[in-house]
Amino acid sequence: EIVLTQSPGTLSLSPGERATLSCRASQSVSSSYLAWYQQKPGQAPRLLIYGASSRATGIPDRFSGSGSGTDFTLTISRLEPEDFAVYYCQQYGSSPRVTFGGGTKVEIK
């Protein structure tokens, strides 16, 4: 099973700042089958990025994903008030069994 480790656990930033979230896999994620989700309190997760770098439908272009192999990054270029949330990475390609990272909370500084 591929283990995904997200860092940092918590990111304290101000609106307008750039956020950089990391997701490291214990082994290579095949075909960049890596996704990022945003979850706000009391809500279901929302797909942001799939295939490591493709934005899902309706996702603003301030969200971008990059990386391959074992190291992946989610970048939010300029934080908007609605972006403060928990972010999860997910791998869905190395076996049918999906795994999620532990999450990074982006909080208002």
Place this chain on the structure above:
Amino acid sequence: EVQLVESGGVVVQPGGSLRLSCAASGFTFDDYTMHWVRQAPGKGLEWVSLISWDGGSTYYADSVKGRFTISRDNSKNSLYLQMNSLRTEDTALYYCAKVQQDFTIYDAFDIWGQGTMVTVSS
């Protein structure tokens, strides 16, 4: 509108059984692989199980293998999770989720339900 609505979550005693349901609408249900994902209170996301569009392939997390069974009824646009031998650590909000593309197992989840809460407690 594409929608998933879970139901069936209740308080159940350890060792008990429960069946969760997920009603799908707004898309061609029998073309898509479906998943169950759970989230314990205050914790992260944990994948539970998947079933292919035709029900021919099923997979489980090690933590639930042998106790949970995923199934679907494409004639009713419904997904199910039969949960047996429940443990306190199964307490969680259970989400059903749909993959983006039809006729594939390996894909991200573009639609999620709002979840149904299962509490295992004596």
